[in-house]
Amino acid sequence: MEVQKLLELRKILEEKIAKLQQELSLYTAMLEVLDKAIGEKSFTTAAAAQQTAKPEAVEEVRGRGGEVYATAEVYNNYLYIKFKEPVKLDGLFKRFFLDKFLQKYRDEDMREARQGALKQEEVLRYEVEGGEGEAVALKIYNYRTEERKREILRVLRWTLEKVYSG
Template sequence: MDVQKMLEVRKMLEEKIAKLQEELKLYTSLLELLDKAIGERSFSTAAQVAKPEAVEEVRGKGGEVYATAEVYPNYLYVKFREPVRLDGLFKRFFLDKFLQKYREEDAREARQGTLKQEEVLRYELEGGEAEATAIKIYNYRTEDRRREILRVLRWTLEKVYSG
């Protein structure tokens, strides 16, 4: 590809990016307007309306509370007692090994067509880049899996907080 052609492609990409940025601004403004309208018509936010089915404490062997887990139909919301560093056991074992095993199982089922892609286990961390204050684990799917996740989380937090 000659330089002139590459410059034309570059210009086309820059124009596309500018157009997408404008579109993003529009959508962001629309979301802000919707949020404002919802706020004016409602006494509570959507997050406040959703009530957990159960709230469980993740306790260590000595009875100390490591985290609180709110159980919703499609996800767990776990708030840690204190921030968990993301450069140690929590990330290496709980996220990268344990939860990844479930993600891989679900992805395999999705490839085989027995599970929808949006039903694959995933998680989101809250907090900064170096530590997490909470985690949302979506699509735990079964009660056995939910119990196993909380059991392994308890073990992991016990090691993290004692270590």
């Protein structure tokens, strides 16, 4: 083959690769939308079934001074955390605990679900209960391991200590 034909072939392949990469980006975005929709649907079905369950354990989330910040009811696949006092959703609790800390676990689980290592309904998710701009309780579904549960409660204690002290 002459050089001109090889260059034309190279150009065609580059264009095809670029088009396929665009398609891949579109399919990845669609997959994320589907994952979210599936998660929301399975969440409501699972939530209805879990309302009749009894907690396996109840743990208090205490500050360093011994004050009780929250009570955590531990169920097989979720935590139900009731705050002693309402927590504002415009500060550290939302920015750090929900949007950064819990989202990190959620992102890890979503990645595992896309790879097939985890079912979509096993992805960590949470639901905030409360009124206008504040939370009175928090449900964290699919914490999955004892180690993850301990880490969630440890970081929650630290966050509530900061929220309630200042």
